[in-house]
Amino acid sequence: xxxxxxxxxxxxxxxxxxxxxxxxxxxxxxxxxxxxxxxxxxxxxxxxxxxxxxxxxxxxxxxxxxxxxxxxxxxxxxxxxxxxxxxxxxxxxxxxxxxxxxxxxxxxxxxxxxxxxxxxxxxxxxxxxxxxxxxxxxxxxxxxxxxxxxxxxxxxxxxxxxxxxxxxxxxxxxxxxxxxxxx
Ligand SMILES: CC(C)(COP(=O)(O)OP(=O)(O)OC[C@H]1O[C@@H](n2cnc3c(N)ncnc32)[C@H](O)[C@@H]1OP(=O)(O)O)[C@@H](O)C(=O)NCCC(=O)NCCS
Numbered sequence: 001x002x003x004x005x006x007x008x009x010x011x012x013x014x015x016x017x018x019x020x021x022x023x024x025x026x027x028x029x030x031x032x033x034x035x036x037x038x039x040x041x042x043x044x045x046x047x048x049x050x051x052x053x054x055x056x057x058x059x060x061x062x063x064x065x066x067x068x069x070x071x072x073x074x075x076x077x078x079x080x081x082x083x084x085x086x087x088x089x090x091x092x093x094x095x096x097x098x099x100x101x102x103x104x105x106x107x108x109x110x111x112x113x114x115x116x117x118x119x120x121x122x123x124x125x126x127x128x129x130x131x132x133x134x135x136x137x138x139x140x141x142x143x144x145x146x147x148x149x150x151x152x153x154x155x156x157x158x159x160x161x162x163x164x165x166x167x168x169x170x171x172x173x174x175x176x177x178x179x180x181x182x183x
Pocket of ligand 1: 100107112113136139145148
C-alpha cells in the first residue's frame with residue numbers, strides 16, 4: 001500500500017514532551033470520552049497526563065516512545081516498556097505495548113500494523129520471548145486488531161479509571177525466533 005511506504009517511525013526524546021503530552025490527552029479523550037463518565041476521564045487524565053509524568057516517562061531508559069510520521073505530520077504514537085518499566089510482570093524477557101494510538105483520520109492505513117511490526121522486530125532484535133499488552137474488554141476494534149496480528153488472551157486484570165473498575169484483557173504474542181514464553 002503506497003501510503004504505508006512513506007510512514008517513518010521516530011523515537012522521541014525529552015524535547016518532545018510537550019507535543020507528546022498534547023497528543024496523549026487528545027487521543028485518550030477522542031477515543032474513550034464517549035464511553036466513560038467525564039469525571040472518571042478527568043480523574044485519570046489529571047494523574048496520567050501531566051508535564052511531570054510525561055517527562056518522567058520519557059526519562060525512563062526502559063520506556064521508549066515513538067511517533068509514526070507521514071509527510072511531516074504526526075499520525076500516532078507508541079509506548080513500549082521493558083524490564084521494570086512494565087506495568088505488570090516486569091519480565092526481562094518481554095516487552096509491553098502500554099500505549100498504541102493512531103489518530104482517527106489515519107485509521108485503516110496500516111499505521112497500527114507498522115507499529116506492531118516495529119515492536120516485533122525490536123523484540124526479536126533484543127532476543128525477547130514475547131510481546132504483551134492490556135486492552136479494555138469493551139475495545140472490540142482494538143482486540144480484533146491484535147488478534148489479527150497473532151495476539152492471544154492469556155489473562156485479565158483490573159484497570160481503575162477514576163472511580164470505575166474496568167477489566168483489561170491481557171494479550172500476548174510469542175516471538176518465534178526465541179524460546180516459548182513463560183507460563
Ligand atoms: C487500534 C489501532 C491502533 C489500529 O491502528 P490502525 O492504523 O487503524 O490499524 P491498521 O490500519 O494497521 O489495521 C486496521 C485493522 O484493524 C482493525 N481496526 C481497529 N480499529 C480500527 C478502526 N478504527 N478503523 C479501521 N480499522 C480498525 C480492523 O480490523 C482493520 O483490519 P483490516 O486490515 O482487515 O481492515 C487504532 O485503530 C487506534 O488507535 N484505535 C484507538 C485507540 C486504541 O484503541 N488503542 C489501543 C488501546 S489498547
